[in-house]
Amino acid sequence: MEYFIELFLGGLTRGSIYALIALGYTMVYGIIQLINFAHGEIYMIGAFVAYIVCGVLTIYGFHGVSILIIAGLLAVVYSCAYGYTLEKVAYRPLRNAPRLSPLISAIGMSIFLQNYVLLAQTPDFLPFPALIPDFEFMEPIAHIIGSPELVILVTTLVTMIMLTLLIKYTKIGKAMRATQQDMSMARLVGINVDRVISTTFVIGSALAAIGGVLVASYIGQVNFYIGFLAGVKAFTAAVLGGIGSVPGAVLGGLVLGLTESFAAGYISSDYEDVFAFGLLVLILILRPAGILGRATKQKV
């Protein structure tokens, strides 16, 4: 039973990171039907910015939690700037182009950002400081769940509640929902659609950056390539949950994380990915729009 709980918590931790990143994919898709392949790179940039900020703050003598908060905030700000610019440079000019064009542009941006970090920073693995301290009260159960996992779970939960409130109760949230339903109609009633899209990218990037900082601090290393695999997994999670659906992305992330954890724990880690993607295929056969996705008729 203890083993089950350990695997469950491990899966939940991994799943909530997937969920954080998946939200960015699903929100962007919901509004402009674009799969933003460069989203994983935003996550990676978030982690890198936090790494650099940590280095600087350590020199100035800051400590643990204060570094985590400042580095986290700066990582979010930077990633938001990247996300905003990305949309402006690579996707907005292609707004009315055929759907494949922005997709190719997204793949191009992904490759560009990876290599940009590779050249501007380093191809090496860098040690990321363990910003989350070991809490005293956690010590007796540290082998089941450590403080980094706890922080990840709590942060993810808080972030998601805030996101839900933002979408449900704020003006921009309402505008986002309106744009998602019908872009030209939203424009007609006076919603600045371009601003809504930019905001969506910014929010998605912020979530990815939070995920990036949490993961980097959890596993203790950053590299220019970490965004690729995380991006693929998060995209899978988004599709699993029903792309375009916000609760779907969260559910998809958690389901994917738990599946991987249990597959590795009870069967074999050789088959971790086999089970993760097998599940995706299965769900897409049974529910082509994903777990919580609504099948929409394409207007031709």
Place this chain on the structure above:
Amino acid sequence: MKGFNLLLAALVACVTLATPTLAADTIKLGVAGPHSGDLAPYGIPAMKAAQLVVKKINAKGGVLGKQVELLIQDDQCKPEIATNTATKLVTQGADVVLGHICSGATKAALGIYKDAKIPVMSPSATNPGLTQSGDYPNFYRTIASDDMQAKLAVDFAIDKLGAKKVAVLHDKGDYGKGFAEFAKKFVDESGKAEVVLFEGITPGAMDYSSIVQKIRRVKADILIFGGYHPEASKLVAQMKRKRMKTAFLSDDGVKDVSFIKVAGAAAEGAYMTGPRDLSTIPLNAAATAEFKAAYGEDPGAFFQEGYSAAMALLNAIEKAGSTDYAAVTKALQTQYVETPVGKIKFDGKGDAEGVGFSVYQVKGGQFAELK
């Protein structure tokens, strides 16, 4: 009378034909390897090593009072050419052969030398089967075979650390998986410990918490990991976070400063195998200096191993007192010789004892060689 004459003539003819070998006033050392083509950089340093050794020995009066003659043949690392090379060296009357370089070419040529009863010593062919299959009793090498690292790791885990339950993980790559499979095989064969877990992990995965929990669940004494440092860093960090005492032992791919840099405190106490530090062996530095003096550049791949092989072969002939196959074989297996790769002799299968890898441990942020 007539019959006697004929017999005499036959005898004379026989003697005349046999003269080149019987009345040989030189010891013939064959050198085979790629000396042209794209793999030449692997063969030329060993050839130059042989030339340096022979020059030095000849200057001191040769072996058994005879000068050593080099017979150099190019096999381009190609098995089909290697058989021709071998035939040629046999016909030229080579007493011992230094070569070949590539495992494939070596394997192709070995049968021919075996039939001709010529000891062969490679500085570089690492395929385990060449010695372990027992098919080539005339074969020796001055480099560790591919599985030597795993063998050393397993022996260390079982004999020095007293591990009973061994978890073996790999990164699914050729290098890591090869190491892990050999390690599993050696643990199984030892009979003193059992493999309680053998799995591959996905390189670059977000975290390895499930597999780490699994290692804890099977209560492994030691984790043997085949792979590279990024995954190793994550594994040791997560094991430390789970407050586990399981020892960590890995391969050459982890013996990289990045491992210590990235894993930090979690790397402390981790074991890994890696090539022995040869720089402390005086002969090693001397051989390098000799090469630099002769060619004005740093020696390339397998130079030290080639130098050692040439020394070992000629030393064996000297000790055996003849070029007789059985005597030379016995000398190779019983007489120690000081070479640039250490003081070596060969085991019954032809692998040099004491050559190759050492176990290292991370101590105070440094790799410390455990003797």
